[in-house]
Amino acid sequence: MTATEKQCITRQDLWSASRRAEREGNVFQALEIHKQVLIEEQSSYAASLRAGWLYYKLGAYEEALRYYERACVLSEDAWPVYGIMNCLTTLGEDDTIARVARSIYETARPAMPPAHD
Secondary structure, eight states: OHHHHHHHHHHHHHHHHHHHHTTTTHHHHHHHHHHHHHHHHTTTTHHHHHHHHHHHHHTOOOHHHHHHHHHHHOOSSSSSHHHHHHHHHTTOHHHHHHHHHHHHHHHHHOOOOOOOO
């Protein structure tokens, strides 16, 4: 087995252990384990998204925002946007929420059919 294969297995084991700790209700432990994943996968969308989720569950909304924003840069998927909106809602950032919502609406709004005369 190569060093790269061993590294991959170790990361998979860490992901599994983190998910197991979360399932068992120990979110802090899940995050501590996941931080080891982040060392190797700093530019991973999935690792950033999970870190955002775990920080959110722990009530560390500013830190969650940081990871959700990183995930947004790495992918156009909507999940990190939902995470950002949840954090902003919890933090009471109403003006920012409104700006983000308008931006999302303008970007994702379906084209309107032409008016009939």
